[in-house]
Amino acid sequence: MTKLGFHPDVVTFNTLLHGFCLEERISQAVALFDQMVETGSQPDVVSFTTLMNGLCREGRILEAVALLDRMVEMGCAPDVTTFYTLINGLCLEGRVLEAVALANKMVEKGHQPDGFTYGAIVNGMCKMGDTVSALNLLRKMEEDSHIKADVVSYNAIIDRLCKDGLHTEAQNLFDEMHEKGVSPNVITYNCMIDGFCNYGKWSDAVRFLHDMIKREISPNVVTFNALINAFVKEGKFTEAEKLLDEMLCRGIFPDTFTYNSMIGGFCKHNRLDDAERLFVLMASKGCSPDVVTFNTLIDGCCSAKRVDDGMKLLREMSRRGLVANTVSYNTLVHGFCQVGDLNAAKDLFQEMISHGVCRNTLTYNIMLDGLCDNGKLEKALEMFEVMQKSKIDVDTVTYNIIIHGMCKGGKVDKAWDLFCSLPIDGVEPDVQTYNIMIYGFCGKSAVSEAKALFQRMKDNEYVPDECTYNTLIRGCLRARETEASAEVIKEMRSNGFCADASTFKMIVDKVSAGRLDKRFLDILS
Known part of the structure; x- marks a missing residue:
């Protein structure tokens, strides 16, 4: 156009700006805007607002804010749409306080925020979890500005209230909509139904389903999904x-x-048979299973010890063009470890590399646990060493597995050395770590060390659980430290814990054999 000697006017520039922004070619839109200014065409409010909207949609909110300042400097007055565009962009980025400040500035400039502007801020507040401020703003727009809140604003607040489990407040706001003549839509009902379903209140959710059908509001797939998910749970x-x-x-x-x-x-x-039947039905209805579908079925197969069927599903994923992920492999590796097929587990562990699937800390922990449980402690220690030397995160669970494996393998002293190295390695022990080590000491009849560690555990502000107490009680009883075991039982009972089946059986057997005073049964109860 310029080669032919024609100079584009503002309308032409604005049309091109709009086109670039629609196609998300924001850098070209910015360059065009600069060209517009350089060639002497004065951008108008449409030019600024169009580019501002494009920047906001691409998440370049700071540039959009800077553009507002430039707009004022160039003597172009922003209008309600300009302010709404920027306020909405700020809210979408979670910068709600800045959006509120801009709305106040908007009023100072003589522009009254409209329902869309208030709605954007209400939605932003709800996404930040601030329903109190959202409700206050809803009241302000109705009472001070005489703007009737629309269904979108109500939906945003109801959705947040439901997500926060505030169902009574959500119900009250839902009733208020009817009183004020704001008709709930399918989204309103979906928010209420999903909210009740997520908190196990499926009977209330069904009541809303019947109510929406009665009001001739057609439920959609989202409505049914929320209810079906609640029922199956x-x-x-x-x-x-x-x-x-x-x-x-x-x-x-x-x-x-x-x-x-x-x-x-x-x-x-x-x-599992019903799950497989539904899997077949799914395909016959033209609904393609995704990675989640396959992972769910693989997990079901592994839980039922049908790991070979799970393996077939992994291969079926590949045939259907789906890429198995870390979850797929972790589930199967764990499944094979559970049934004692370490060779298959190791093959899959290696296959993850060749197939470009990320092996995470959980993958290694599963293999370590499988090796330790199946008496392959030395192999587990080799893998543990590899983990420590590589960039793989070694967490408390990893140490717990190795310490437990060492204790089971009779290497309690080495387990204790590893336990003591935790602070040096930057790893925090947890209650289970202490429980495992106490179990290890009790297993080698080192009850004094077990009691000392129990005391250290409490000194370090770790709260003993039922497992801690029962492990130590059994250790003391085996070592014939009856008074010590009685004290631990009393402490256990005072903290609200009970003897487990193993402890109870041990005490009953010892009492029956005359090796323990009957008062222990009274202490237990």
Whole structure:
């Protein structure tokens, strides 16, 4: 155009700016804006607002704020749309306080925020979890500015209240909508239903489903997904399947999330055959399983000790063009370790490298645990050494596995050395670490060391749990330190813990054999 001797006007520039921003070519939009200024075309409010919107959508909020300052410097007055664009951008970035400050500045400049502007701030406050401020702003816009809040603003607050478990407050706001003539939509109902479902209040959720149908508001796949997910978590599969049938009757097609919820529920409740049936049904209905679907089924197979079937699913993923991830492999490696097939576990562990799948700390911990549980302590120690020398994070769980493996393998002194090295290695022990070491000392009849560690544990402000007490009680009884065991039992009972089955049996057997005073039974109760 310029080669032909025509100079583009503001409208032409604005059209191009809008096009660049729509296609997310923001750098070119910025360059065009600068060209506009250089060639003597004065940008108008549309030019500034268009570019500002593009910058906000790309997350370049600081540049958008700077553009507002430049706009004022160039003598171009921002309008309500300009302010809304920037306020909305700030809220989307979580900079709500700056958005509120800009809204106040907007009023100072003689512009009254509209419903969209208030709505953006309300939504931003809710995303930050500040429902109190959001409700106050809702009241302010209605009482001071006489702007009627719309369904979008109500939905934002109701959704946040539900997520925070404040169902009574959400219900009150829902009722207020009706009183003020604001009609709830499917999103409103979905927020309420999902909120109740997430807190196990599925009967209240069903009540809202019936209410929305009564008001001729059609539920969608999101509505049914929330309810189905809630039912399967409760093990109410009959109700969940009825909802699935109702979806189909209403012409609403279940999506991958729907099937994944059902399959996950079946697997969790050891109904693997039903999960597999649904997996087949899913494909027949034209809904493609995703990585989550396969991972859920693989986990179900491994939990049922059908690890070979889980392996077949891993290969099936590849045939369908899905890429197995760390979760897929970790689940199978753990499954093979659980059934004692360490060779298969190690093969998969190696395959992760060749397939470009990241091996994380959990992967190594699973292998270490499998090796220790299957009597391969030396191999576990070799892998542990590799971990320490590499960039893999070694956490408390890793140390717990190795210390436990050493104790089980009769290397209690080395386990103690490793325990003592934790602060040097920058790793914090936890209650389980202490429990394992106390178990190790008790196992080698070093009860004095176990009692000393028990005291050290409390001195370091670690709270003993039921396992700690029961381990130490059994250790003291084996060492015939009856008075010490009685003291530990009393402390255990005073802290609200009970003897477990092993401890109770040991005491009953010793009392029956006459090797322990009957008062121990009274102490236990």
